[in-house]
Amino acid sequence: MKNAGIRVGLTISIEQGSEPQxxxxxxxxxxxxxxxxxxxSSVEVVLVNHAHQPAPYYAVSPELNIPLIPLSEAVHAxxxxxxxxxxxxHEVCTAFRAKGGKVVSFHLGKQYFMVLENIIxxxxxxxxxxxxxxxxxxxxSAHHEKCNRSLFEIxxxxxxxxxxxxxxxxxxxxxxxxxxxxxxxxxxKPQKKIAIFEPNLN
Numbered sequence: 750m751k752n753a754g755i756r757v758g759l760t761i762s763i764e765q766g767s768e769p770q771x772x773x774x775x776x777x778x779x780x781x782x783x784x785x786x787x788x789x790s791s792v793e794v795v796l797v798n799h800a801h802q803p804a805p806y807y808a809v810s811p812e813l814n815i816p817l818i819p820l821s822e823a824v825h826a827x828x829x830x831x832x833x834x835x836x837x838x839h840e841v842c843t844a845f846r847a848k849g850g851k852v853v854s855f856h857l858g859k860q861y862f863m864v865l866e867n868i869i870x871x872x873x874x875x876x877x878x879x880x881x882x883x884x885x886x887x888x889x890s891a892h893h894e895k896c897n898r899s900l901f902e903i904x905x906x907x908x909x910x911x912x913x914x915x916x917x918x919x920x921x922x923x924x925x926x927x928x929x930x931x932x933x934x935x936x937x938k939p940q941k942k943i944a945i946f947e948p949n950l951n
Contacts, residue, residue, distance in 0.1 A: 758797040761834035765802040782915040861896040
């Protein structure tokens with residue numbers, strides 16, 4: 750079944766004159782991956798720029814410049830808003846749903862642990878806040894299901910769905926190409942010890 754005519758907006762925040770840092774966190778990359786995926790489907794997709802002075806483009810790479818639509822223009826033309834790069838104000842979500850739009854919150858991080866850290870250490874970190882936004886659905890990353898599902902089921906009272914992990918080598922490929930790196934892994938030992946350093950906020 751095709752969703753012809755459905756217009757979807759993914760939120761992002763890029764200020765005029767600033768350069769988004771694709772390597773500063775995973776959100777910028779995940780937005781691009783989801784944008785590229787939806788472009789291959791039958792829906793129309795745009796990036797909604799909710800910034801004080803919105804930039805007109807997201808310069809992902811020399812080959813990819815994604816146009817950005819200011820929030821003031823986008824909400825009147827969309828059917829679905831997916832809050833992935835930044836949350837929208839409560840009044841915007843309420844008004845958008847009142848006219849028949851759907852609001853989805855896509856959480857990429859481990860919000861449950863961030864909430865606990867904020868409570869314990871009196872931090873003021875947006876990613877660790879629980880906001881009572883009116884939502885139609887919540888999407889969470891598969892690797893954070895165990896810690897996040899119950900949190901959002903209780904705090905949002907919206908259906909929670911686990912999304913498949915999206916990834917593409919485009920950002921790594923661009924760094925390798927632009928810096929002319931000799932990149933690749935050559936196995937040297939039959940047994941290996943592997944360490945993963947994560948997360949980048951704690």
